[in-house]
Amino acid sequence: MNTLLFVDDDLAFLESIQRVFKSWSGGAPIKFETAHSVGDAIMILQEMPVSVVVIDIRMPVVDGLQFLRLLNRKHPTVQKAILTGYAEEDYRTACLAHGAALFLEKPRNTDEMKSVYAALVQLLEFPQTRGFSGVIQQASLADMLQMLCTGGNSLILQVQSRDGMAEIFIREGAVIHAKAGKLEGYDAFYQVMTLRGGEFITQPFAAPPLSTITNSWEYLLMESARLLDESGALDIEEGEQAQPVGRIPIPKTIRINAPRITSKMSDNDGALPAVPNYASSDIDLIFKAEIPPPIPEKKKETVPIEFSPIKLADKPVIAVSNLKLDELVVCSQQGGLIENRGSENPARRVDLLELFSIKVRQVSARPEWGRLEYIAVHGLDYTATVEFPEGTGAFGLVKRKNVPPTEIRGAVANALQSSRAFTHA
């Protein structure tokens, strides 16, 4: 049984909301308690387990903000929500900063009441979870970002170095904004991600003034890796001190502080009002990481045939084609470039193939659809195909629209058959 406790000095409002919510809850195991003062609320909290406390801001003697602070100390695991007739930005910021999971305006009609009800029930369904503490060796900022995004978290990742602080805003697993000094958006993100060291800590999510980043985190990390690669930061001779890519010098230790991982609210329910997914500022995870000494990275080799080659004989469905390809890029499972014909930037095509190969697994989650055969991309002035035969990735492009993809696949097969990759078959 979940208990929602409403704390408000307006008795009529308490009676009304208790009656209406009780009728809407039907047979759901939710109990609605009311307290018309903070003192009453404290007594109820001592007597019974409460899941969510819903607090009015303006109350006599002890106001809602002070009560929030009390709750944080005395009942840190209880979820807190604000329900106020004074939904001002200053109050909102202060309440969220003091651990409120929701900041809601008092409903003025039935529709608004339904929205409040839905938001509070949602909060009951996704209770706060306690985190863990531990040490992760040799973690990188990219590893941490990946973990936070994969977990669908909403938070701010603050990266501190000797030259200043940068922030990456993550909402429900998506990077939406970054700032570093005067930089904002992608420039800021890439500057942070190409740092080789520093400290970082996570803060509860607060909406940034702008959402400047829309790309998926996978793409952002790949771009970061590419920029790091292109900057030459990895081409370090043995024994040589690594130089920072950004403006911030490199300490040898990264300290990572991460907050509790919070469950995310469902984001496909359009009926709910805009409420941030907020976590308490308590820190439950502490990671420490040693940066290993820089290791000179080997340049990607061309034509490293160390994998199962494509066996075209096993693919009779691909028709042989006389079509002339404008681009052909083939890479190995490890991202090594095997074949490039006509691409000005094959590394970017390999990045694209790598991302596609990750997404193929996710898109292929419906067994009733069968195995993925290929992907066709129809642009305004080109047609391209992507496929993954036998542990490789192949990208073929013709600079004409509406070319049948089967013809491009045939041309890819033709081209590969005559290439060195296939002499190995």
Add this chain to the structure above:
Amino acid sequence: MLNLPMRETFVNLQRKIERLPGVLRAGVCLHNRAVIFADAKSPNDLAIDETIWRALADTIQVASLHKLGSPRMSWIFEHVKVICMISERGTTLGVVVDKNSGPELADRIETSFRATLASTQY
């Protein structure tokens, strides 16, 4: 968070598309990665579909950024084809269709999608 008119707009679009012969299922992934389906499914099915539609959106978004213009993408599986298209603001429509459907079905779907986008602020 999604507001109601936007949700209704895309639900109506999906219902319209799902009436076309050869269309099996449609879904929309918004620029903020919220996924909208017209029909209710079990939570487990919904979670799978949300993952799929988000992955479709990620892929077409990345393809757009790799100087591949504003593409329409088709994922060809053994039994079905998944057609995917994206708006300038990052809203992605994914439609599962019969594998044997021709390009004219994709054209019709795209026309509906673009018309919906043109008539709204989304």
